[in-house]
Amino acid sequence: MNKQNNNNKRTLFEFEKPLLELYDKLDELGAVAASSEMNMSEEIRLMEKRIESVRRDIFAKLSPIQIVQVARHMQRPTTLDYVNYIFDDFVELHGDRNFSDDPAMVAGLAELNGRPIVIIGQQKGKNTKDNITRNFGMANPEGYRKALRVMRIAERYERPIVSFIDTPGAYPGIGAEERGQAEAIAKNLREMSELTVPFVSIVTGEGGSGGALGIGMGNRVLMLEFSIYSVISPEGCASILFRDAKRANDAAIAMKITAPDLLKLEVIDEIIREPAGGAHNSAEKAASFIKFAIIKNLEPLLLLSHRELIADRYNKFRKMGIFKEE
Amino acid sequence: MSIHDWFKRKKETQYPAYARERLDIPGNLWVKCYKCNEAIFARDLEANLKVCPKCNYHFKLSSAERIEQILDAKSFKVINSHIKSTDFLNFVDSKSYTQRIESTLLKSALSDAINTGTGKIEGYDVAIGAMDFSFMGGSMGSVVGEKIARLIELAIEKKFPVIIFSSSGGARMQEGIMSLMQMAKTSAALGRLRENRLPYISVLTDPTTGGTSASYAMLGDINIAEPGALICFAGPRVIEQTIRQKLPPGFQRSEYLLEHGMLDLVCQRDKMKETLTKLLKWFSRQEVGIPKQ
Ligand SMILES: [Zn+2]
Numbered sequence: 001m002n003k004q005n006n007n008n009k010r011t012l013f014e015f016e017k018p019l020l021e022l023y024d025k026l027d028e029l030g031a032v033a034a035s036s037e038m039n040m041s042e043e044i045r046l047m048e049k050r051i052e053s054v055r056r057d058i059f060a061k062l063s064p065i066q067i068v069q070v071a072r073h074m075q076r077p078t079t080l081d082y083v084n085y086i087f088d089d090f091v092e093l094h095g096d097r098n099f100s101d102d103p104a105m106v107a108g109l110a111e112l113n114g115r116p117i118v119i120i121g122q123q124k125g126k127n128t129k130d131n132i133t134r135n136f137g138m139a140n141p142e143g144y145r146k147a148l149r150v151m152r153i154a155e156r157y158e159r160p161i162v163s164f165i166d167t168p169g170a171y172p173g174i175g176a177e178e179r180g181q182a183e184a185i186a187k188n189l190r191e192m193s194e195l196t197v198p199f200v201s202i203v204t205g206e207g208g209s210g211g212a213l214g215i216g217m218g219n220r221v222l223m224l225e226f227s228i229y230s231v232i233s234p235e236g237c238a239s240i241l242f243r244d245a246k247r248a249n250d251a252a253i254a255m256k257i258t259a260p261d262l263l264k265l266e267v268i269d270e271i272i273r274e275p276a277g278g279a280h281n282s283a284e285k286a287a288s289f290i291k292f293a294i295i296k297n298l299e300p301l302l303l304l305s306h307r308e309l310i311a312d313r314y315n316k317f318r319k320m321g322i323f324k325e326e
Numbered sequence: 327m328s329i330h331d332w333f334k335r336k337k338e339t340q341y342p343a344y345a346r347e348r349l350d351i352p353g354n355l356w357v358k359c360y361k362c363n364e365a366i367f368a369r370d371l372e373a374n375l376k377v378c379p380k381c382n383y384h385f386k387l388s389s390a391e392r393i394e395q396i397l398d399a400k401s402f403k404v405i406n407s408h409i410k411s412t413d414f415l416n417f418v419d420s421k422s423y424t425q426r427i428e429s430t431l432l433k434s435a436l437s438d439a440i441n442t443g444t445g446k447i448e449g450y451d452v453a454i455g456a457m458d459f460s461f462m463g464g465s466m467g468s469v470v471g472e473k474i475a476r477l478i479e480l481a482i483e484k485k486f487p488v489i490i491f492s493s494s495g496g497a498r499m500q501e502g503i504m505s506l507m508q509m510a511k512t513s514a515a516l517g518r519l520r521e522n523r524l525p526y527i528s529v530l531t532d533p534t535t536g537g538t539s540a541s542y543a544m545l546g547d548i549n550i551a552e553p554g555a556l557i558c559f560a561g562p563r564v565i566e567q568t569i570r571q572k573l574p575p576g577f578q579r580s581e582y583l584l585e586h587g588m589l590d591l592v593c594q595r596d597k598m599k600e601t602l603t604k605l606l607k608w609f610s611r612q613e614v615g616i617p618k619q
Contacts, residue, residue: 172559172564173560173569174577177577182540182557182558182588183544185540186509186543186544190513230503231499232497241419242419254415256503314518317507317510320504321471321504322412322414322468323410324410324411326410
């Protein structure tokens with residue numbers, strides 16, 4: 001119990017500070033219970049409930065830049081975490097058959113409640129070493145080409161596709177440019193628009209610009225409650241438009257990058273709620289919410305013909321854009 | 327408004343603004359080349375299609391200049407110039423997006439960062455788009471995306487090939503996520519064009535970067551670039567900051583992309599119309615097989 005509380009403390013965000021005092025009290029109760037004959041279980045239960053409720057209140061009022069912090073949390077569940085909880089019999093597929101295998105992008109075959117399905121998603125690391133291997137979830141062109149290759153398998157065998165989006169962006173490097181990062185993403189956009197199978201995309205963490213969209217043209221686009229989706233990082237926008245990278249909060253507010261904002265703009269279809277205090281507090285619970293949302297959104301799509309699926313996706317993205325006609 | 331009036335209006339209002347903004351012309355007679363710093367007689371530069379006679383630097387062109395250079399005289403019919411940007415996010419940085427749009431509209435006499443329409447190249451019908459870098463860095467927002475999508479849809483209806491001259495710094499951040507979605511919209515429209523077996527020729531001019539290169543600019547059946555154009559996904563400065571090392575010479579320029587297999591050809595400005603004509607002729611031919619003789 002003590003150990004778990006300390007763990008919680010260590011992963012607390014700055015804005016979760018009001019919880020510190022409550023955790024201290026919880027620790028005290030635990031200590032009393034351990035060192036005496038008194039039965040403190042009711043008090044402990046109430047205190048835990050109180051912590052949950054305060055946490056829920058804090059998270060209900062997060063600012064956009066605080067949501068960015070949650071979305072980027074080192075312990076936030078990654079694509080492979082979710083795959084592990086949601087699907088069965090996962091077989092990861094590697095390589096783009098042209099240049100290399102990109103560890104920042106994972107793809108594979110699996111079953112969802114007994115139904116064969118294809119999964120693609122960016123993969124971040126769990127620690128610094130892992131993150132270096134995974135390139136912090138920033139894919140090279142090979143990643144996008146691997147994703148497309150596996151989407152083609154889905155199409156040939158009529159399997160629905162689920163994509164998990166969690167990337168700061170496509171990798172900005174010399175090799176990435178030489179091997180056609182722009183072409184790889186552009187091609188994916190065009191090809192995704194013509195997929196003949198149901199396709200659901202979920203932004204689970206960072207939806208970073210073209211790198212996110214490069215696997216994100218689902219018939220339905222869903223977002224976890226504390227994820228973000230943006231044309232440029234708040235820091236990037238701040239340094240370019242506000243001429244001060246420290247004004248990331250202003251940029252985050254101005255660009256409208258949170259799930260409720262994007263739902264209002266009709267860029268996403270649904271918000272998937274997260275466990276109290278964010279997905280990192282219970283990957284398993286978050287995964288169960290995601291699984292429910294995938295099934296709910298895939299079901300109506302499974303009834304559509306090839307043509308209808310393409311038309312559905314075309315119309316979805318065709319109507320995006322706000323302008324005036326004079 | 328007739329086509330003739332449209333060109334007249336462009337000529338009167340657009341060129342002086344371009345001269346003031348883009349070219350350093352003392353007394354409007356001499357221009358200093360950005361690349362080789364040579365002073366060029368303005369009229370010589372004009373006669374040379376705005377290509378430096380000394381170093382081959384291709385100056386940026388406005389959409390009107392581009393259209394004049396490429397299309398048959400008086401063949402251009404503008405479409406969708408009534409579509410205008412709107413500040414739907416109430417976006418404010420150092421000034422509001424509303425103010426930015428208004429001041430840009432005032433000084434440029436353009437409707438947004440792309441001009442679209444139909445016209446003829448040596449008699450071949452085309453649906454054509456030409457971007458204006460002078461309009462907020464040629465950034466792609468809802469208007470650019472919508473005009474491109476409508477241009478492609480019109481081309482499908484009329485069975486015209488599509489040619490787009492890109493010149494763009496990428497997505498328009500002031501429209502947030504909606505600018506990103508224009509990448510999806512334009513790429514999907516190009517998918518439909520391809521399904522209809524209609525050719526798309528993408529001409530990448532300086533600069534074509536970010537969301538523009540990662541969508542319609544890289545999706546040509548034929549990708550052509552002007553010499554020396556910056557063409558990339560991530561800009562050189564972003565890459566340098568990320569990898570903390572010097573970039574190779576010529577990196578992300580047209581010739582470099584040609585070498586790395588991203589372009590079909592690099593084409594001099596004075597050969598552009600001729601090249602496009604050959605391609606249009608090839609694509610428009612109905613004959614199948616090779617005649618015996
Ligand atoms: Zn020169």
